[in-house]
Amino acid sequence: MAKIQIKLAKGVIGTNPNQRKNVQALGLRKRESVVIKEDTPQIRGMIKKVSHLVEVTEIAE
Numbered sequence: 001m002a003k004i005q006i007k008l009a010k011g012v013i014g015t016n017p018n019q020r021k022n023v024q025a026l027g028l029r030k031r032e033s034v035v036i037k038e039d040t041p042q043i044r045g046m047i048k049k050v051s052h053l054v055e056v057t058e059i060a061e
Helices: 017-025 041-049
Strands: 003-006 035-039 053-060
Touching: 017 041
Parallel strands: none
Antiparallel strands: 003 035, 003 053
């Protein structure tokens, strides 16, 4: 399965509490932190909710 790299480009201060929980559930803590996750519909849905805060890069295997 493909993997994606998710980077928290903007901070979560001043955002909706549900958006903060989504960012935390993705495994992102501080601004500029990066995680690599499997590309699943669940992860894509979480990214869509916080798309204005994150940058997504697809990793080719």
